[in-house]
Amino acid sequence: MSIVISSDFDSGNAELVEIAGNRIDVNIRKDIRSDFFQWFHFRAEGLSVGEEYTFRILNAGKSSYPEGWKIHNIPYSEDGKTWERLPSSFEDPILTFKLVPKIGAASFAYFGPYDLTRHKEMISRAQASPYFVSIEVGKSCESRNIELLSFGSGGGEKKNLWILARQHPGESMAEWFMEGLIERLCDPEDEAAKGILSWADLHLIPNINPDGTFHGNLRTNAKGANLNREWDKASEEYSPEVLFALKEMDRIGVDACLDIHGDEDIPYVFGSGAEGNPGFTERLQTIDDAFRQNWMKINQTFQVEHGYDKDEPGKGDLSLCTNQVSERFNCFSLTIEMPFTDDHNHPDPLNGWSPEKSKVLGASSIEALSSIKHLL
Ligand SMILES: [Zn+2]
Structure with missing residues (x-):
């Protein structure tokens, strides 16, 4: 099964740039009719349990509050209900975090979503x-x-x-x-x-x-x-x-x-x-x-x-x-x-x-x- 990245749902925001092996690159989309952006929320499916995946947000450093990424660990959820955090690293402009999934799907967001x-x-x-x-x-x-x-x-x-x-x-x-x-x-x-x-x-x-x-x-x-x-x-x-x-x-x-x-x-x-x-x-x-x-x-x-x-x-x-x-x-x-x-x-x-x-x-x-x- 190939990896699928989606954000076409209520409160979703991310655009897939590339999937290269176990590396997944996305960008955050700008707010509608505005240059603000920072909120993201996307889902990855088709992941293999136990393998390590590297997720990168390529345009994080261009977002509205780039300083915030330096201290921001990434909320993620495997069941869609419980949100924990993954350590992240920020090397302007790229934000990187890694996941070894316990099941084949996970959601990531800027904060626990309330859709x-x-x-x-x-x-x-x-x-x-x-x-x-x-x-x-x-x-x-x-x-x-x-x-x-x-x-x-x-x-x-x-x-x-x-x-x-x-x-x-x-x-x-x-x-x-x-x-x-x-x-x-x-x-x-x-x-x-x-x-x-x-x-x-x-x-x-x-x-x-x-x-x-x-x-x-x-x-x-x-x-x-x-x-x-x-x-x-x-x-x-x-x-x-x-x-x-x-x-x-x-x-x-x-x-x-x-x-x-x-x-x-x-x-x-x-x-x-x-x-x-x-x-x-x-x-x-x-x-x-x-x-x-x-x-x-x-x-x-x-x-x-x-x-x-x-x-x-x-x-x-x-x-x-x-x-x-x-x-x-x-x-x-x-x-x-x-x-x-x-x-x-x-x-x-x-x-x-x-x-x-x-x-x-x-x-x-x-x-x-x-x-x-x-x-x-
Ligand atoms: Zn506010």
Whole structure:
């Protein structure tokens, strides 16, 4: 049997260049209508058990974040469910990793994938939650569904807490984060979930960029738009995904917002706030500080030492979700970044930063948000 390389599936991205003996060379394809690229996901079949294969990504060094490859071991899966990591070496521009397969097939990706099939299953399960209130459905450029799930319990005045994920579709850890959170909202025995929903409604958009996810993009939607630069100019033509979220936020209101991402270079979990906004206040700074300090105690992977440089006062970019939402609703808003490679405070050579750790972090956001109730 000859070796077959495929990527023509939901969230796939790789182009076969050559198979020469046991060496398999691929390139990563650019995002649609964009020069960004880094996400890859492909499958190899027809491998011989016990033989060593060398896989090379020839254009890795030309990708959007080439520095990231220096510390990136490669997620792979033989059963399509469990993802471990293979050591890799990067000699610009070529990324190389080797596999001795235990069965005749294996999948490789930039991070444990979260495809639209799994997404649909999660959306269905979420609606069986005892706290599920409503679903609104927006449409992407290519008419895929964008689900907004609202959870609550009882009546009365509630705070509106928003969490959205996957503006950047290659950051699949963001949707694993949402799955960890949603699983808790589906558990009637979960006291912390019950507690937060007694004073807040949770509004979740688990995947705001389904087109990018389907096409295996790193950063953009089907029109080539980077959604996290569209929040001050969202349009029906280029960024209906953001337009839908903003319309629903305007209708419902926002008291706090988390926007979930992954970072290619920085090997830690961190937050990035709205401190550069013209309308940023001491009150918002107090909430931001409390949220970060509390979350560190609840989940030790979250930390405040490493992260992006802070924006200077008044220099915040209002095209970013976190900044636009904070400015528009005078509310606490934070971008959450997880690593692609590993959490260097808690190194894990076998799994690196993983879907499972992303889920645990997402689950812990319930306690982190609960801890700032008195400040909202
Ligand atoms: Zn991102």
